[in-house]
Amino acid sequence: MRRRRGELLTALPFLLPAYALFLLFLVWPALEALWLSLHRENLFGRGREWVGLGNFQEVLARPEFWKSALLTLKFALVVAPLELVLGLLAALLVYRPYPGVAFFRTLFFLTTAVPTAVAAVAWGWFLHPVGGWANRALAGLGLPPQPWLTSPDLALYTLGVITAWSGVGFTAILLTAGLQNIPEEVLEAATVDGASPWTRFFRITLPLLSPTLFLVGLLVVLKSLTAFGQIHLLTRGGPAESTMVWIYRVYQDAFFNFQVPLAAAEAFLLFLVLLLLAALQFWLLGRRVHYAA
Amino acid sequence: MRLRKLLPTYLMASAYAFLLVLPLFTLLSASLRAEGDLYAPGPLEPYREALSRYPLPRFLLNSLLVSVAVTLGVLATSLLAAYALTRLRFRGREALFGLAVALLLVPGEVTFLPLYLLVDRLGWLDTYAALTVPFLASPLGVFLLRQYLRTLPEDYFDAARIDGATHWQVLRHVALPLSAPALGALAALTFIGTWNMYLWPLVVTKSREMQTAQIAVNFILNEEVARWNVVAAGAILVLLPTLIAFLLAQRAFVRGIALGGLKG
Amino acid sequence: MGVQGFFLAKAGLLAALLLGTAQAQRITVEFWHSMGGVLGEATEALVKEFNASQSRVQVKAQYVGSYDDGINKLLAALRAGRGFPHVIQVYDIGARIMADSGAVVPLEDLARKNGFDLDHLLPQPRNYYTVDGKLFGLPFNSSNPILYFNMAAFQEAGVPFKPTWSLKDLEEAARKLTKKDAQGRTVRYGLSIPIDSWFVEQISYNSGEYFCNNENGRRARATAVAFDNPAAVAFLDTYARLVREGVAANTGRNWADSQSLFAQGQAAIASYSTASLTGVLRQVGNRFPVRTAYYPYLKERNGVAIGGAALYVLKGFSEAETQGAWEFVRFLLEPRTQAKWHLATGYFPVVKGVTELPEVRQAHVRQPNYTTAIQQLATSKVNNASAGCLMGAFPEIRQYVQAAWEEILKGKPAQEALKEAKAKADAALERYNRSVAGR
Numbered sequence: 001m002r003r004r005r006g007e008l009l010t011a012l013p014f015l016l017p018a019y020a021l022f023l024l025f026l027v028w029p030a031l032e033a034l035w036l037s038l039h040r041e042n043l044f045g046r047g048r049e050w051v052g053l054g055n056f057q058e059v060l061a062r063p064e065f066w067k068s069a070l071l072t073l074k075f076a077l078v079v080a081p082l083e084l085v086l087g088l089l090a091a092l093l094v095y096r097p098y099p100g101v102a103f104f105r106t107l108f109f110l111t112t113a114v115p116t117a118v119a120a121v122a123w124g125w126f127l128h129p130v131g132g133w134a135n136r137a138l139a140g141l142g143l144p145p146q147p148w149l150t151s152p153d154l155a156l157y158t159l160g161v162i163t164a165w166s167g168v169g170f171t172a173i174l175l176t177a178g179l180q181n182i183p184e185e186v187l188e189a190a191t192v193d194g195a196s197p198w199t200r201f202f203r204i205t206l207p208l209l210s211p212t213l214f215l216v217g218l219l220v221v222l223k224s225l226t227a228f229g230q231i232h233l234l235t236r237g238g239p240a241e242s243t244m245v246w247i248y249r250v251y252q253d254a255f256f257n258f259q260v261p262l263a264a265a266e267a268f269l270l271f272l273v274l275l276l277l278a279a280l281q282f283w284l285l286g287r288r289v290h291y292a293a
Numbered sequence: 294m295r296l297r298k299l300l301p302t303y304l305m306a307s308a309y310a311f312l313l314v315l316p317l318f319t320l321l322s323a324s325l326r327a328e329g330d331l332y333a334p335g336p337l338e339p340y341r342e343a344l345s346r347y348p349l350p351r352f353l354l355n356s357l358l359v360s361v362a363v364t365l366g367v368l369a370t371s372l373l374a375a376y377a378l379t380r381l382r383f384r385g386r387e388a389l390f391g392l393a394v395a396l397l398l399v400p401g402e403v404t405f406l407p408l409y410l411l412v413d414r415l416g417w418l419d420t421y422a423a424l425t426v427p428f429l430a431s432p433l434g435v436f437l438l439r440q441y442l443r444t445l446p447e448d449y450f451d452a453a454r455i456d457g458a459t460h461w462q463v464l465r466h467v468a469l470p471l472s473a474p475a476l477g478a479l480a481a482l483t484f485i486g487t488w489n490m491y492l493w494p495l496v497v498t499k500s501r502e503m504q505t506a507q508i509a510v511n512f513i514l515n516e517e518v519a520r521w522n523v524v525a526a527g528a529i530l531v532l533l534p535t536l537i538a539f540l541l542a543q544r545a546f547v548r549g550i551a552l553g554g555l556k557g
Numbered sequence: 558m559g560v561q562g563f564f565l566a567k568a569g570l571l572a573a574l575l576l577g578t579a580q581a582q583r584i585t586v587e588f589w590h591s592m593g594g595v596l597g598e599a600t601e602a603l604v605k606e607f608n609a610s611q612s613r614v615q616v617k618a619q620y621v622g623s624y625d626d627g628i629n630k631l632l633a634a635l636r637a638g639r640g641f642p643h644v645i646q647v648y649d650i651g652a653r654i655m656a657d658s659g660a661v662v663p664l665e666d667l668a669r670k671n672g673f674d675l676d677h678l679l680p681q682p683r684n685y686y687t688v689d690g691k692l693f694g695l696p697f698n699s700s701n702p703i704l705y706f707n708m709a710a711f712q713e714a715g716v717p718f719k720p721t722w723s724l725k726d727l728e729e730a731a732r733k734l735t736k737k738d739a740q741g742r743t744v745r746y747g748l749s750i751p752i753d754s755w756f757v758e759q760i761s762y763n764s765g766e767y768f769c770n771n772e773n774g775r776r777a778r779a780t781a782v783a784f785d786n787p788a789a790v791a792f793l794d795t796y797a798r799l800v801r802e803g804v805a806a807n808t809g810r811n812w813a814d815s816q817s818l819f820a821q822g823q824a825a826i827a828s829y830s831t832a833s834l835t836g837v838l839r840q841v842g843n844r845f846p847v848r849t850a851y852y853p854y855l856k857e858r859n860g861v862a863i864g865g866a867a868l869y870v871l872k873g874f875s876e877a878e879t880q881g882a883w884e885f886v887r888f889l890l891e892p893r894t895q896a897k898w899h900l901a902t903g904y905f906p907v908v909k910g911v912t913e914l915p916e917v918r919q920a921h922v923r924q925p926n927y928t929t930a931i932q933q934l935a936t937s938k939v940n941n942a943s944a945g946c947l948m949g950a951f952p953e954i955r956q957y958v959q960a961a962w963e964e965i966l967k968g969k970p971a972q973e974a975l976k977e978a979k980a981k982a983d984a985a986l987e988r989y990n991r992s993v994a995g996r
Contacts, residue, residue: 125521
C-alpha cells in the first residue's frame with residue numbers, strides 16, 4: 001500500500017509552495033480565461049451569455065486572424081534562422097579557450113541582460129529616420145535612408161532582426177555549451193585522418209551538435225511566437241497592420257477593441273499551437289536521445 | 294594556440310562584437326547629447342533631466358525590490374519542487390512535471406485579466422504584493438532545476454540518506470550546494486525576467502510610487518516626444534542594474550544555463 | 558483645576574471636536590488623468606490650487622498612463638465593481654462608451670442640482686459630449702487641429718500667409734515650398750501630417766461631411782461609418798500623391814517624428830493639435846518664426862470638431878463624495894482656472910469670458926498663435942457635422958482608418974481602401990451596438 005503511494009506525503013511540503021502558487025496564479029486564471037472565451041459580454045463586463053465555441057468560430061472565420069497567423073509564421077522564419085546562425089557563429093568563435101576569449105564571451109552574451117524595453121528604445125533610436133546611425137551611415141554611403149519601422153514592407157523584418165538580436169546572446173550561451181560537450185578526441189581523430197576544417201564541421205561537429213541545435217531552435221521559435229514588448233514599443237502592430245502578429249492581435253482585441261472574450265479565444269488558440277510545438281519537441285528529442293545513446 | 298592562427302578568429306569576433314553592441318552604444322551616445330545636438334554631432338544634462346522629471350530612483354527601487362523578492366521566491370519554491378520531482382518517488386510525479394512544462398507555454402496576455410480580477414479581490418492592487426506574489430513560483434524554475442538535479446550523481450544523495458539524513462537535510466546540505474550553478478543561472482534569469490515585466494506592472498499599479506522601471510521607459514518614451522536624449526538616458530539607467538547583475542553573475546549564469554537547459 | 562481649568566478643558570474638547578469633524582469632513586476625491594509632461598505639470602498645479610483653496614475636499618490625482626491605458630484600467634475596475642476613481646479623464650472618442658456604460662453621473666444632472674448654468678460653456682465642446690440630449694462629461698482639455706507654418710520657408714518661396722486654406726490651396730503651397738537637391742532628393746518637404754485618423758475625421762467635419770451615419774450619431778445612434786465621403790477621399794488621395802512626388806513626408810503614425818521634422822525646418826507646413834503648440838514652439842526655438850492657421854477643408858469651410866478629453870464623474874460613491882467631485886469640476890470651470898490651464902498648455906478655454914481676462918489678453922498679444930484655435934472655433938458653424946462623430950468602437954475603428962491610410966500610401970486608391978475599412982468598421986460598430994443593447 002505504502003509502496004504504491006510512494007513518498008507522496010513526504011513530497012507534499014516540497015511541492016506545495018510552487019504548485020499552490022501555480023494553481024492559484026496560473027492555472028486558475030488560465031481556466032477562467034478559457035471560461036471567458038466561451039461567453040460573450042459587452043465591454044463593461046455585463047450581459048454575459050454562453051456562446052460555446054462561438055468565439056472560436058468567429059475568430060477562425062476572420063481573415064485578419066489568418067493574416068496574423070501568417071505574419072507570426074513569417075516572423076518566426078526570420079528570427080529563428082537568424083538567431084541560430086548568428087548564435088552558432090558566435091559560439092564557434094568563443095567555445096575554445098584562448099587569450100581574450102572571456103572578453104568576447106561577455107560581449108556576445110550581453111544581449112541577454114538587455115530588457116526588451118531598453119532594446120526597443122536602443123534600436124528605435126538606431127533606426128530613427130532623421131537622427132539614427134543606420135540612416136546616417138546609409139546617407140554617408142550615398143544611399144537613400146530606409147523607413148525601417150515605418151514601411152509596411154520592412155517593419156516586420158526589422159522587428160525580426162531586433163528580436164533576434166535580443167535573443168542571440170542566450171542562444172550563443174546554449175550553443176557554446178553544446179559545442180563544449182563535443183568530445184575533443186573525435187575531432188582530433190578526424191584531423192589526424194586528414195579531414196579539412198569544413199569536413200570536420202559538417203560531418204562531425206554539426207551532427208553531434210544537432211540535438212542541442214534542435215532544442216535551441218525550438219526554444220527560439222517558441223519565444224518568437226510570443227514576442228510582444230518590442231512590437232508594442234516600436235510599431236504597435238502597424239504600419240498597415242504589417243506587424244500585427246498573433247499575440248499582438250490578442251492584446252489589441254483585449255485592450256483597444258475591448259473584446260475580451262474574443263481575445264481570450266485567440267490567446268487560447270495560440271496556447272494550443274505552443275503546446276503542439278512543445279509536444280513535438282519532446283517527442284522528437286526523445287527519439288534522438290534514443291539514437292545517440 | 295599560436296597567435297597567427299587566432300588572427301582570423303579575433304577579427305571576426307571583433308567585427309561581430311562591434312555590430313552586436315552598436316545599438317546599445319548609440320543609445321549611450323544619445324543619452325549624452327544636449328537636445329539641439331541630437332541630430333547633429335555635449336554631457337550629463339539628459340541624465341539630470343531624466344532623473345529630475347521622473348521619479349526614476351523610485352521606479353528603479355521598486356523594480357529592484359520586486360525583482361529580488363521574486364528571485365528569492367523562485368529559487369526557494371523551484372528547488373523544493375525540483376527536489377521532490379527528482380529524489381522522491383510517487384505516483385503522478387511525471388504528470389506534475391508535465392504540468393509545469395505546459396504552464397511554461399501559457400502566454401501572460403491570456404491570464405492577465407482574470408489574474409487582475411483575482412488580485413483586486415485580494416485587495417492587492419497598487420501594492421508590492423500584486424507585483425510579487427503571483428510570480429514567486431516559476432514553471433521555468435521548476436523545469437531548469439529538475440533537469441539539473443537529474444544530472445547530479447545519485448551517490449551523493451544516497452550516501453547522505455544512508456547516513457540517516459532527512460530529506461530536508463539532504464536538500465540543505467547536498468542538493469543546495471551542488472545546484473549552485475543552476476541556482477545562479479536561474480537567479481540571473483529570474484531577476485532579468487522580473488525586471489523586464491511590462492504589461493503586468495502597468496496594469497496593477499496606479500500611483501507613481503508603485504510603478505516599475507520598465508513602465509518608466511514606456512512612460513518617458515511617450516512623454517518625451519522626440520527628446521531622444523532624455524529617453525536614452527532613462528533607458529540606460531534602467532539597463533544598468535541588469536547589466537551589472539549579468540556581468541557579476543556571468544560565469545555562473547553561463548554554466549548554469551547550459552547545464553540546465555541542455556540535458557534531455 | 559478650578560473654573561479656568563474647566564474652561565480650558567471644554568475649549569480643548571470643543572477644538573478637538575471641531576478639528577476632528579473638520580478632518581472627518583475632508584473628503585478624498587480620486588482623480589485619474591492621462592496628462593504627462595508639460596500637461597501633467599499643469600494638471601498637478603490645478604489640483605494643488607484646488608486643494609489649497611478650500612478644506613472640504615482633497616483631490617488625489619493619479620497619472621494612469623495614456624488615454625488607452627486609462628480607459629482600460631477603468632473598464633477593468635468597472636468589471637470588478639470596485640477600484641474606480643471619483644473622476645476620470647477619458648478621450649474624446651470615448652464619449653459614446655462612457656454614456657453607454659451606465660457608470661457616469663451626467664454633468665448635466667450635477668449642474669442642475671447645484672444651480673450651475675451650462676450656458677457658460679462654449680457650444681461646441683458642450684455639444685460634443687452631449688449624448689441623447691444630456692451633457693455627460695466636462696470637456697476638460699479641448700483642442701482643435703490647426704496648421705503650423707515655417708514662415709522663413711514661406712518667405713523664401715514667396716508664398717503669402719493666409720488664415721484659411723482649402724485642400725487645393727494647401728497642395729499648391731506645399732509644392733511651391735518643397736526644395737529638392739540636384740539629385741532630386743527632397744531637402745525640405747512642403748507638408749507633413751502624422752498618420753492619425755483624427756485628421757481624416759476633421760477634414761470630413763470641416764468640409765460639412767459626416768464621419769458616421771445618423772448625422773454623426775447625433776440624431777440617433779450611429780450604426781455605420783461614413784468616412785468614405787468625398788472630403789476624406791480627396792484628402793487621402795492628395796496626401797498620397799504628394800508623398801509620391803516627394804512633396805509630403807511620410808513620418809508614420811508618430812506625431813513626435815513629424816514634429817521633429819518640422820522643428821528642424823525640414824517640413825514647411827504641418828498639422829497638429831493646438832495642444833501641441835507649446836511643445837512645438839519649444840522645439841523650434843528661434844530657428845524660424847512659426848505661424849498657425851485654420852485646418853483645411855474641401856470646398857467650403859464648415860467647422861472642426863473638438864478633440865482632447867473630458868472628465869467624467871462616476872457613480873457608486875456617497876452623496877458627500879460625489880458632491881466633492883462636483884466641487885472640483887466646478888473649480889475647473891471657473892474662468893480664472895481655465896485661463897491658467899489655457900496658457901500653460903495651449904488647449905483652449907471651454908467656458909465663456911476667459912479670453913477677455915487681462916492675463917489672457919496679454920499672453921495672446923505676446924504669442925498670437927494661441928488664439929488661432931479659439932478663433933477657428935468661434936468662426937465655425939455649429940451643426941451636427943462640426944459636432945463630431947459619436948459612436949461606440951471608435952478606438953477600434955480609428956485603427957482601420959489608419960491602416961487604410963497606410964495602404965493608400967502604398968498605392969491603393971483612397972476610395973477602395975476606405976471602402977474596405979468601412980466594411981470592417983461597420984462590423985465592429987454592429988458588434989458594439991449589439992453588446993450594449995441588452996444593457
